Amino acid sequence: MSSIRKRAASIMHTKIIWPITALAAILLFNLFFVPGFFNIEIKNGHLFGSLIDILNRAAPIMVIAIGMTLVIAKEGIDISVGSVLAIAGAVAISLLGVVPLWLAIVAALIVGVLCGLWNGLLIAYLGIQPMVGTLILMTVGRGIAQLITEGKVLTTDDKAFGFIGKGFFLGLPFSIFIAAFVFLFVLYLKKRTALGLFLEATGTNKISSEYAGVEPRKIYLFVYIVCGLCAAIAGLLVSSNISSADANNAGLWIELDAILAVVIGGTSMRGGRFFLAGTVIGALFIQSLTTTIYSMGVPPERIMVVKAIVVIVVSLMQSDRFRRVFQQKNKQAVAG
Amino acid sequence: MKLNLRINQNNIIILSTLLLIILLYGAGSVLYTGFFTWQVFFNLFIDNAYLIIVATGLAFVIITGGIDLSVASVVAFVSVVSAALLQEGMNAYAVMAICLLIGILFGAAQGYLIQRFDLHPWIVTLAGMFLARGASYFITTQSIVIENATYTAISKFKINLVGSNFISVSVVIALAVVAIAIYVAKYTEFGRAVFAIGGSERSAVLMGLPVPRITVLVYTISGFCSALGGIVFTFYMLSGYNLHLMGMEMDAIAACVIGGILLTGGFGYLVGPLLGVICSGIIQTIVMYQGTLSSWWTKIAVGFLLFLFILLQRVIVIRRQRRRIISHAAGKPAPNGGDRRAPASV
Amino acid sequence: MNGNVLLKMDDVSKTFPGVKALSGVNFTLRKGEVHALMGENGAGKSTLIKVLTGVHAMDKGVVKLNGRLITAKSPQEAQMLGISTVYQEINLCPNLSVAENLYIGRVPKRRGSIDWKRMNEDSERLLKRLNLNLDVKQPLSDFSVAIQQMVAIARAVDMSSGVLILDEPTSSLDNQEVQQLFDVMRKLRDEGMGIVFVTHFLDQVYDITDRITILRNGALVGEYETSKLSKSSLVSNMIGREWREEDEHRKKEQSYTSEVTMSTQALTRAGSVKPVSLSVKKGEVVGLAGLLGSGRSEFANLIFGIDQSDSGILTLGSETFQSMNPKKAIRKGVGFCPEDRKVAGIVGELTIRENIVLALQAKKGIFNYIPLKKQQEIARKFIELLRIKTPSMEQRIDNLSGGNQQKVILARWLATEPSLLILDEPTRGIDVGSKGEIRKLILDLAKSGLSILIISSELQEMIECADRIVVLRDRMQVGEISGDHMTETNIMKMIAEGGGSHEQYSQTGS
Structure with a gap:
């Protein structure tokens, strides 16, 4: 086998190639079928266009998915992020006008940390299965958010708060900077501290890691707190963007989008190795897909069908067993 | 295995659930007049018949160690399909047959993907959930009212029990499903294989059990039960709407947990989901009778219960492990490595 | 020799990408014999078994069972043909009852339903055949690993038509349990069953087997009668170099100083370790001998803080500790190679x-x-x-x-x-060549000043490496021997006799 083919094969085995291919495919599709998709105009010193829109809308998913990547890397899952997002939004908006803006934001973030702490304690220290542990907050969380908003949809016209999710900075939506900051921060944790090694080690083999002096429980607690914090940040982005807190619908099903972004990004649901850049691309892909479908004029309700099919196709492509079946068929075809 | 009424770690959860039902019902009866009547009790079943069916089907999946998140969407999808077909004037029984077929095929397809390509059940059934919700939009985005004579007749039909108190046809169907599930789990090879897979899938394969077939089958059962639940739900609502029962999959999972189905698989009694559903039903009724509490208190209360029961499951698993270690230390020990294997969490 | 051939594999070859795993191997199993299959890791034992049990398809060769050609395409098919296998890990379902574990997949039925009563009765009868008296309605997880292993064997025996493969079944059993297993194996052999026995323990081979087939690098070395093959020629056949008895008796030169690296005073944990007091000096190798469950691994776990001690004092260097955890232990210069490499090591x-x-x-x-x-x-x-x-x-x-x-x-x-290294079964489950290398390494490390606490179920290994051996029995420290007193006989005597013999051996520790 020539070295080029070998290298090609090794690239094919790199997990990041899949989300990039998917994203490229969807952009290519838009290039041909959606006129003006790549147009970017400057209005009032801000950039406008579908691509910018995608970036802006993908920001909350991205932020949550980054937190979720860490959780999934340790073989966990956090399905409460949608509820935490709703709680954080409710806290922030209900406090606006009562306390200074910065305090409202900090309070929302603290609530996120507390939610993460709760999940982390259940999972790390009581040993409850992650899906089950976070299920509790998922169910109760929306009820709590309802209590905070007293069952109403709270609205705000605070300009400064609106800047978080709607404002522009250097011509780009401000939310992108927040997402980028979260990404860089977590990337720093992975690459410049031992968090990456410890997470991948505990995600692969908890007992061995423990015997090697890693403290899995602390790591678990930490990743759930980060995940809760990310959900709260996303809560700020979302509630600021729509200038309201809706306990029922804010962040509904965002946990699914986030999990999809992580899985498309190449991180296995079975824990171990994780890919932050893959997650970001996965989130962009999901949002591009949604936007594309919108701009194709397909009724928005049907997006879910497309998402479902994409999920299945992507996970099939990542499945070793599927590839093996496929390769065998190829081989037979060559032999025959 | 005769029926033994000794309290042990296997049945303690279900006994606690029973006790809880009695306590909650007792509390409701003391607090509110008109609570302690047969009809209020029967209404628990009438209002939740669909959930009992769905949760019972889901229990099989959970016992193998899997999960099915698509159940609520399938119920909604079936309600839309039924409403749309009935509007076209199709025969009511043919509609039901089609719905059941849809459920079976849907479940089998999910099971096949999970089993054949080793995909994560979370992901596949998540996609199934999207697919079913989205697919109903292809039919309609509106709520369709059902006026079919057969459906309304079944919906209105009252089976009198204890004087003028009544139950619905749906309740009979739900109880039949539970009875069949209990029999299947205990007295058929399929049922025991489901438990075996939940205990150790690898071992099940090596012991010669047809694991692939059974895996596909449990998801098929879950799909079938969701469709049946959908039909029963349609009787109850007499309308088809895609936004019906958002988030109901979590109620079904909660019912299983409160009913003592171990979420890691391998343990549980099939009567459990029924008890779990009744439990949350009583809470809902109490909140309703209280009058001033808003309905999201039900959510918080059920969530709290969920928390308690998950904690209970956890305590039992820990105690089981500890007992094993002690019995080993006292008698002839296991290798050290054996006991320290990843603590099986709840 | 020909008349009672049960299973015959002829000229079996199997290639994996890049590796010739088996080349032209012959194997014959006769009725009423226990036949050891020996070889280093990578010699092809497990491939041969996997070919036989249908996990892998062979490239070339024939398998005859009772004179008839067979080809098993899956473990289930092999099972149906009557070739039953019991693996090292117990492949049963811990959540099901003992009876179900015995009969699942072939449960007795009455009018379409499972006949629980008959299943339980049959199970009791089946287990009695192996001299086991269990409550078959209890979940399997309520029993010890040894019992679970026996249940697995009972299931295999009941489904077998004469061929039973035991793939390292003794790895997690202690001596007494091994004897219990051997009793069962002898009984089955006398009933005419052919048993293939794979193990790493040489002693067990001589204890139970009638014949030995040795593989090396995927090729057959030969088939021998156990009684006519000496230990040294067995090992030299396996690793392919001359191996002398003296190799195993190479005593370590004493290289330790008087500086104490680690000591314990009455370190205790209820239900696992009764008060143990010992010390390890700089550059010293101390062995912990005892049967499985004697408290040897449990003691190591206390030092490393995997389990918490209830009372007693642990001293590392000049610091004393009431409680310990792995991270703290590492910071204080302790290293720990756990017993189960797959689960707790890599x-x-x-x-x-x-x-x-x-x-x-x-x-x-x-x-x-x-x-x-x-x-x-x-x-x-x-x-x-x-x-x-x-x-x-x-x-x-x-x-x-x-x-x-x-x-x-x-x-x-x-x-x-580290200043102290705890090695729990450092050579378990690895090939003879690597075993030697690791033993040599232990000696070299000690020479360079590292203190080592070694636990091994191979007494000879500890005698070879250790300066001193502390013997545990029933979770209690029963004695300590060193120097020329360290012989298998002495250690075993101490393990068997317990505390009484405490004084008669020199005690170098404090």
Whole structure:
């Protein structure tokens, strides 16, 4: 086998190639079928266009998915992020006008940390299965958010708060900077501290890691707190963007989008190795897909069908067993 | 295995659930007049018949160690399909047959993907959930009212029990499903294989059990039960709407947990989901009778219960492990490595 | 010799991509014999078994069962043909009852339903045949590993038509349990069953088997009658070099100083370790002998803080501790190679480099990151030092052989520059060649001033390596021997007789 083919094969085995291919495919599709998709105009010193829109809308998913990547890397899952997002939004908006803006934001973030702490304690220290542990907050969380908003949809016209999710900075939506900051921060944790090694080690083999002096429980607690914090940040982005807190619908099903972004990004649901850049691309892909479908004029309700099919196709492509079946068929075809 | 009424770690959860039902019902009866009547009790079943069916089907999946998140969407999808077909004037029984077929095929397809390509059940059934919700939009985005004579007749039909108190046809169907599930789990090879897979899938394969077939089958059962639940739900609502029962999959999972189905698989009694559903039903009724509490208190209360029961499951698993270690230390020990294997969490 | 041939494999070959796993191997199993299948790791034992049980398809060769050609395409097919296998890990369902574990897949039925009553009765009868008296309605998880293993054998025996394969069934059993298992095997043999027995323990081979087939590098070395093959020729046939009895009796030169690295005073944990007091000096190798469950591994777990002690004092260097945890232990200079390498040693998905630096990184803390360059330096150093055979340090550790994996775990601890290294079964389940290398390494490390606490179920190994052996029995410290008193006979006597013999051996410890 020539070295080029070998290298090609090794690239094919790199997990990041899949989300990039998917994203490229969807952009290519838009290039041909959606006129003006790549147009970017400057209005009032801000950039406008579908691509910018995608970036802006993908920001909350991205932020949550980054937190979720860490959780999934340790073989966990956090399905409460949608509820935490709703709680954080409710806290922030209900406090606006009562306390200074910065305090409202900090309070929302603290609530996120507390939610993460709760999940982390259940999972790390009581040993409850992650899906089950976070299920509790998922169910109760929306009820709590309802209590905070007293069952109403709270609205705000605070300009400064609106800047978080709607404002522009250097011509780009401000939310992108927040997402980028979260990404860089977590990337720093992975690459410049031992968090990456410890997470991948505990995600692969908890007992061995423990015997090697890693403290899995602390790591678990930490990743759930980060995940809760990310959900709260996303809560700020979302509630600021729509200038309201809706306990029922804010962040509904965002946990699914986030999990999809992580899985498309190449991180296995079975824990171990994780890919932050893959997650970001996965989130962009999901949002591009949604936007594309919108701009194709397909009724928005049907997006879910497309998402479902994409999920299945992507996970099939990542499945070793599927590839093996496929390769065998190829081989037979060559032999025959 | 005769029926033994000794309290042990296997049945303690279900006994606690029973006790809880009695306590909650007792509390409701003391607090509110008109609570302690047969009809209020029967209404628990009438209002939740669909959930009992769905949760019972889901229990099989959970016992193998899997999960099915698509159940609520399938119920909604079936309600839309039924409403749309009935509007076209199709025969009511043919509609039901089609719905059941849809459920079976849907479940089998999910099971096949999970089993054949080793995909994560979370992901596949998540996609199934999207697919079913989205697919109903292809039919309609509106709520369709059902006026079919057969459906309304079944919906209105009252089976009198204890004087003028009544139950619905749906309740009979739900109880039949539970009875069949209990029999299947205990007295058929399929049922025991489901438990075996939940205990150790690898071992099940090596012991010669047809694991692939059974895996596909449990998801098929879950799909079938969701469709049946959908039909029963349609009787109850007499309308088809895609936004019906958002988030109901979590109620079904909660019912299983409160009913003592171990979420890691391998343990549980099939009567459990029924008890779990009744439990949350009583809470809902109490909140309703209280009058001033808003309905999201039900959510918080059920969530709290969920928390308690998950904690209970956890305590039992820990105690089981500890007992094993002690019995080993006292008698002839296991290798050290054996006991320290990843603590099986709840 | 011909008349009672049960199973015959002729000229079996199997190639995996890049590896010739079996080439032209013959194997014959007769009625009423226990037949050992021996060889180093990679010799082809497990491939041969997997071919026989239908896990792998063979490229070439024939298998005849009772004179008839068979081809099993899956373990289930092999099972149906009457070839039953019991593996090292117990492949039963812990949540099901004993009876179900025996009969699942072929349960007795009455009018379409499972006949629980008959199933339970049949189970009791079946287990009685193996001299086991259990409550068959109890879940399997309520019983010890040994009993679970017996249940697995009972199931296999009941489904077998005369061929029973036991693939390292004794790895997790203690001596008494092994004897119990051997009793069952003898009984089955006398009933005419042919048993293939795979094990790493030489003593067990001589204890129970009638014949030995030896494989090396995928080829057949030969078939021998056990009684006519000496231990040394067995081993030399396996590793392919002359092996002398003296090799095993190479005593360690005494190289320790009087400085105490670690000592315990009445360290206790209820239900696992009764008060143990011992000390290890700088450069000293101390062995912990005893049967499985005697408290030897449990004691090691206390020192490393995996389990918490209830009372007693642990001293490391000049500090004393009431409680311990792994991270603290590592910081204080303790390293620990656990007994079960797969479960508690390696981190399968990570590379060799990452596995090596893991403990060092944990010691330094999460924010004190070791730069990649430095990591590679460390990994390279230990790959060379321990002669770990791998194409690259970026290989996943689970691609290595057992012996090399163990070396990586050793490297992980050496990288933390410990003052005390605890080795729990450092050579279990690895091939004879690597065993020798690891033993030599232990001696070299001690010479360089490292204190070592070694636990091994191979007494000879400890005698070879240790300066001193502390004997535990029934979770109690019963004595200590050193120097020329360290012989298998003396140790076994102490294990058997218990505390009474305490004084008659010299005590070098405090």
